[in-house]
Amino acid sequence: MTASALQPAADIDAAVLERAKRGDQEAFAAVIKHYDPGLRALAYRLLGDADRMDDALQEAYVKAFRSLSSFRGESRLGTWLYRIVYNACLDELGRARRVVQLPLEEAAEPPDGRPDFAEAVADRSELAAALQELTPEERAAVILVDAQGFDYRGAGKVLGVPEGTIASRLNRARARVRRALGEQGARRVGR
Amino acid sequence: MRKDSTHYRDEELGAALRELDVPEHRPGFHAELHRRLAEESRGTADVPKRTWRARSTRRRWGVRVAAVAAVAAVVLAAIGIPRLDRTSPITGSEVATAAAIKAKVQAALADMDNLSGVLVYDGTEKGDERRWRFTLSAAGDFLLVGPTKGETITYDASTGVVRSAQRSASLGGGPLFYAERTGVALGPPDLGAPTWMIPDDFAAFVRALLAAEDPRVREVVYQGRPAWQLDIDVVPNAIVPQDSADHLRITVDRETGIPVRVLETNDGAFWRELRIEDPAVNTDLPPDTFRLEFPPDADVLRSDDGFRRVPLSDVAGFVGYAPLVPAWVPEGYELAEVAVAREADPTGVEAANPPSRMVVSLSYRRGLDQFLVTTRLAVPSENLWGDPLATGEGFVDRGAELTIDRGALAGEQAELVAVPRGIPHVWALTDELVVTVGGDLSRAELTRVTDSLTRR
Numbered sequence: 001m002t003a004s005a006l007q008p009a010a011d012i013d014a015a016v017l018e019r020a021k022r023g024d025q026e027a028f029a030a031v032i033k034h035y036d037p038g039l040r041a042l043a044y045r046l047l048g049d050a051d052r053m054d055d056a057l058q059e060a061y062v063k064a065f066r067s068l069s070s071f072r073g074e075s076r077l078g079t080w081l082y083r084i085v086y087n088a089c090l091d092e093l094g095r096a097r098r099v100v101q102l103p104l105e106e107a108a109e110p111p112d113g114r115p116d117f118a119e120a121v122a123d124r125s126e127l128a129a130a131l132q133e134l135t136p137e138e139r140a141a142v143i144l145v146d147a148q149g150f151d152y153r154g155a156g157k158v159l160g161v162p163e164g165t166i167a168s169r170l171n172r173a174r175a176r177v178r179r180a181l182g183e184q185g186a187r188r189v190g191r
Numbered sequence: 192m193r194k195d196s197t198h199y200r201d202e203e204l205g206a207a208l209r210e211l212d213v214p215e216h217r218p219g220f221h222a223e224l225h226r227r228l229a230e231e232s233r234g235t236a237d238v239p240k241r242t243w244r245a246r247s248t249r250r251r252w253g254v255r256v257a258a259v260a261a262v263a264a265v266v267l268a269a270i271g272i273p274r275l276d277r278t279s280p281i282t283g284s285e286v287a288t289a290a291a292i293k294a295k296v297q298a299a300l301a302d303m304d305n306l307s308g309v310l311v312y313d314g315t316e317k318g319d320e321r322r323w324r325f326t327l328s329a330a331g332d333f334l335l336v337g338p339t340k341g342e343t344i345t346y347d348a349s350t351g352v353v354r355s356a357q358r359s360a361s362l363g364g365g366p367l368f369y370a371e372r373t374g375v376a377l378g379p380p381d382l383g384a385p386t387w388m389i390p391d392d393f394a395a396f397v398r399a400l401l402a403a404e405d406p407r408v409r410e411v412v413y414q415g416r417p418a419w420q421l422d423i424d425v426v427p428n429a430i431v432p433q434d435s436a437d438h439l440r441i442t443v444d445r446e447t448g449i450p451v452r453v454l455e456t457n458d459g460a461f462w463r464e465l466r467i468e469d470p471a472v473n474t475d476l477p478p479d480t481f482r483l484e485f486p487p488d489a490d491v492l493r494s495d496d497g498f499r500r501v502p503l504s505d506v507a508g509f510v511g512y513a514p515l516v517p518a519w520v521p522e523g524y525e526l527a528e529v530a531v532a533r534e535a536d537p538t539g540v541e542a543a544n545p546p547s548r549m550v551v552s553l554s555y556r557r558g559l560d561q562f563l564v565t566t567r568l569a570v571p572s573e574n575l576w577g578d579p580l581a582t583g584e585g586f587v588d589r590g591a592e593l594t595i596d597r598g599a600l601a602g603e604q605a606e607l608v609a610v611p612r613g614i615p616h617v618w619a620l621t622d623e624l625v626v627t628v629g630g631d632l633s634r635a636e637l638t639r640v641t642d643s644l645t646r647r
Contacts, residue, residue: 152198
């Protein structure tokens, strides 16, 4: 996906949201569909694995459905959802530390046969690898601000930190990504 | 208004990131989600009961918030009172009630010039403990040092300047990043000085304490001093209830009636602890206490929030409308500062309100107590205006609608919100303005101040 508008320009229609808050599954599905591309991108960049991305999103979406009735209408729904997904990803990352890793030969082929997307796109692999060198918090900051258009304050709301912290994370993350790519990589980024 | 330094976006990197592939969901993802949602729906039979109980509890607290209320600074302030002689102790066999404690805290705050101490935070993981040395003044200044060596935040209320030297939290250290914010707002609903750690958390606890109708009280000894221990049930965050306390145990110094420790638990398990150590009240502070000096070669990230301190008489000329000024304030409160901004960050939960334009903020202080009266233009927008001082995601505020009886807003509808985790406030949306009155005021005081607003 090459989404140039991962973060929807506007929140979901108020009537749909109201139905979703009352437990209407179809309306909730519409809400999720509206935000899913950006949420998927965030989750995948944080987790680096398609299955774990889906696991985290399942948990996040169910939690959002469960909590939506308490969501106030004037809030920015997208930010609220992003925060839930971000927290679910952190939970997933934390869980990974307690999971026994499969031997390489068993893990080489994903269960559904899907390719590893980062590796499949050879000319973007350096950027993907550079991203993986960042902490999850830094990765989330650059994804939200640089790739998805959040402002510092909004990103701070999602990540649960002050915007000054977002600024410092971004400074660090950008510098590390560019350093990891080197001059050649940096030119590739600018392509 | 911020300069590019806090709005800068690396467009080149962003474009490259957007080019990276993101997998579609696995086959069956949506079917699985629908199945799980259906299970959730079937399991909602119990939800209304839980919701009702939670709301009922919050309403009960709201009623009690009354006289006190609580304030952000309260907390902190409160905590340091052990050496404050002007506060008469609650002694002997007198029954400890929330009302008595509340009065104690209020009296101490109103009399305090400054408070220093060490704030200690501890969480569930080993190594979670963090410590900050802090100093607060009745003028609103603060100094926060820590948690690692060299990290400092200062706020000079008279100039509206925040200076900081902080490390990247995500890296767990690294070099210090230097930043200076000028034109900082006087406080909520606009983004004031970054004191979230102290005021927000501790204020929430104090509010919970003061608002609880019937906290369970026990007499204990804490760090060698007679103390009260109060147990209070609170409503956990609606989004992540497992990551939020459902119970507070607050230890209050018996001599002074001040909270010195807050223990949060979730389902009976330890969740978080905040405490104040080595409190000191009304000490002599060096004149440069609240100004951080940067190293000469420091690369400083500078930004301007856009608020300017002005005389009250200059406000109308700046914003184009006569400011709303209370003709009545509770005893001891005085107008401390006036600030205006042509444009400021949006307010409300997730900053979802329309843009703030032509903002006027009046700060009234009484010791470490503060309340603010703010107005901003009710600019038309696709977004609806919501409560500028709403508590935030996961916490659902239940306010009381009221009609303003007198003053410049006579006949306007308003909402009075007094909940444990938020700032007690009244807000109103008129054809012209969005108005807030919020801070360390009781419900009755909030109403009376609002009724007394006049065009000046």
